[in-house]
Amino acid sequence: MNNASRNRALVRFVLLPLLLMTVALLGGLRVSSDDHAFIFIAPPLITLILSVLLMLLFVRGHMVELRAWVGSDYPLLVNVSHTLTLLSLFFASAQAFNSVLPETGLLFWLFSLFFLWTLWNNQFSNFDARHTLRSLTVLFGTAFALKHMLLASLNAPEGSWLRRLTGVVVEGVSLGTIAPQRFAPATGYISFFTLALYVTGLMLLSPQPESPADEEARQVLRVYRKLAPGEQRLVRAAIVAESDEDSDVRRALPGGTGVDDSGEEETIVAGKPER
Amino acid sequence: MQHKLIQSVGVAWTVLYAFFVIWIYATEPRTFKEVATGAQVVAGTYEVDREKFEEGLRLFRAEQFRAARDEWARADPERRDARTQFYMAYAFYREGWGRVYNDDALFKQGLEAANRAISLSEQERLRVDDPDLQIHTPAELKAELEQGLERTVDDLNPLKVFRQRK
Numbered sequence: 001m002n003n004a005s006r007n008r009a010l011v012r013f014v015l016l017p018l019l020l021m022t023v024a025l026l027g028g029l030r031v032s033s034d035d036h037a038f039i040f041i042a043p044p045l046i047t048l049i050l051s052v053l054l055m056l057l058f059v060r061g062h063m064v065e066l067r068a069w070v071g072s073d074y075p076l077l078v079n080v081s082h083t084l085t086l087l088s089l090f091f092a093s094a095q096a097f098n099s100v101l102p103e104t105g106l107l108f109w110l111f112s113l114f115f116l117w118t119l120w121n122n123q124f125s126n127f128d129a130r131h132t133l134r135s136l137t138v139l140f141g142t143a144f145a146l147k148h149m150l151l152a153s154l155n156a157p158e159g160s161w162l163r164r165l166t167g168v169v170v171e172g173v174s175l176g177t178i179a180p181q182r183f184a185p186a187t188g189y190i191s192f193f194t195l196a197l198y199v200t201g202l203m204l205l206s207p208q209p210e211s212p213a214d215e216e217a218r219q220v221l222r223v224y225r226k227l228a229p230g231e232q233r234l235v236r237a238a239i240v241a242e243s244d245e246d247s248d249v250r251r252a253l254p255g256g257t258g259v260d261d262s263g264e265e266e267t268i269v270a271g272k273p274e275r
Numbered sequence: 276m277q278h279k280l281i282q283s284v285g286v287a288w289t290v291l292y293a294f295f296v297i298w299i300y301a302t303e304p305r306t307f308k309e310v311a312t313g314a315q316v317v318a319g320t321y322e323v324d325r326e327k328f329e330e331g332l333r334l335f336r337a338e339q340f341r342a343a344r345d346e347w348a349r350a351d352p353e354r355r356d357a358r359t360q361f362y363m364a365y366a367f368y369r370e371g372w373g374r375v376y377n378d379d380a381l382f383k384q385g386l387e388a389a390n391r392a393i394s395l396s397e398q399e400r401l402r403v404d405d406p407d408l409q410i411h412t413p414a415e416l417k418a419e420l421e422q423g424l425e426r427t428v429d430d431l432n433p434l435k436v437f438r439q440r441k
Contacts, residue, residue, distance in 0.1 A: 009278055013285030021292040025299065037305035077282050084289045 005215050011204055013081055019201040020088035026194040027095020030103075031184040039183075041103060043094040046112045051094035053119040054136075058089075060123065061132030068208035082209060089205070096198045099191045100143035102151060111143060133202055140195050148188035155182055309352070316353050323359055324350040335362060336407060340370040357395035361403055361413050364388035368410075368420055372440045376430075377423045386424070389417040409441035 028041040058064040069082045102108045304310045315321040331346030344366050351359040367385030371378035392413035403411050410416045
């Protein structure tokens, strides 16, 4: 096991769950403005529903290839580890929503509907992993700005310029059931840190976890790159010849189905630019 | 081999961390100190603050029951020490006891503390050999408090004023 492989394993099996569980821990943490005491708010039911929708989006957007994460081919320990990581991702997502949703009142439902509507629409859009990640970053960023900057400023006890401005604009208009929520400024910082960790976790999340075969292929590639151009050509020719033989054998088999796959592999290898 | 070790460490770490997160949300500590105290309880290293307990005892003997309870609450913030909870219940009893009538609110709080003392001393029976006290076990104290909360015909007995506080 070389350094690169060890580091990748550490990221996948230790760092990624650590980041996601930290998001799950901090997502519901608020700091009281009165006595600066911790207030832990468990994820409301709606955040779990939003998290389910988000997990579906991850799968549809190919950020998570479920079959590559959990399967009967893998050893038990790998399956357990991957399942725990996916569970951590689910709860981290729920807590990330919890972090940017107002706690109570009309605004809580407005924000929830905004998330629900966006995630529901995204289910029917064509997303790849990169677009999904970008879309989520913008979505959480917007909600964070609305809650921790705009609303916090509106509800500030000392009164901000925004509050005075809103007071002038909506003079005589009742805010109805919009309940004021007052937390210490540290809450905003915690939420920012939580979302940053969450996005970092999503960036570290690979659609298909690396298998031992991938590692072997990487080793072969490393050795191949060290060869002289002439030797590289010989290796390529040998691989292509071997693939051809393999394809012939498969064609000869009754009802062989691997022809297309091997053809694809050939194309990829043969398609590498000459050095 | 190293790969498997990393996987095992990852699984163990994730499970432990998950339990920690669940525990935090279940207990809802308000400060880092409460987190540390809670962790001591889980680890089995939790101990009452002897100095504060003794100070509470001194106040209790001086009949300053509220101050005594305050000290004991600080000595045993997690309410995990049977002896402290017994004294807490006793302080409620003595403060709530009256020659004509008892303070039900204080007696109810005393009953809660006595129940805590009983549940905490389930494995090892608690007996407080304090010569200043006339009740020495949480069960006896509980019975006394329950009796004080009951409404009976005896409550109308004028001779009741001659009874003694325990």
